[in-house]
Amino acid sequence: MSIHLSQKVMRRPEGPHHVYVGGDVPTLRGHLRRVFKRSLGKITGDKSASMYYARSTYFAHLYCRRHVQLKGWPSNVRFTGLDRLRKADLLLLHRRWRKGQMYFVVVDEDEVRANAHHPERVSPDICDAGPPSISRNDNKKSRFNKQTGLPVSNKRKLRTSGAKSCKTISSGL
Secondary structure: OEEEEOOEEEEOOEOOOOEOOOOOHHHHHHHHHHHHHHHHHHHHOOOOOOOOOOHHHHHHHHHHHOOEEEEOOOOOOOOOOHHHOOHHHHHHHHHHHHHOOOEEEEOOHHHHHHOOOOHHHHOOOOOOOOOOOOEOOOOOOOOEOOOOOOEOOOOOOOOOOOOOOOOEOOOOO
């Protein structure tokens, strides 16, 4: 049995660990987007209802305006746009949605009023993973022409050896 997604066909998970054999990340991402949108359309009665992945817009548009909350988002997956998640995270979200462990619920007016000034209480991500690690800006950049060995540009001063900065920047500075 296959799930038809626009022009592509996504197979059901094969193997004991429910891994998509030959699966494609954009197809899986698109499938999750359509499933979220369809579910929001059913629960709100408005087919134009959309999912928001930033904490502030999720709180303003889904929780406060539409009185809908997403339950069951994994705590080890950052609540961000699906295009920023890895394949393993997308597979986890898909598996949880398919098993009914992740779903939308309607929130009553009293609960919305009680949490009106506390978006962190209703945000799907329980533990914030913090900002992504910052890598240095000269990472994977060539400094010299491979054939001649001369600097690529004479307009600016280039270092002749070593990295300009640390590989990552710690937040404790």
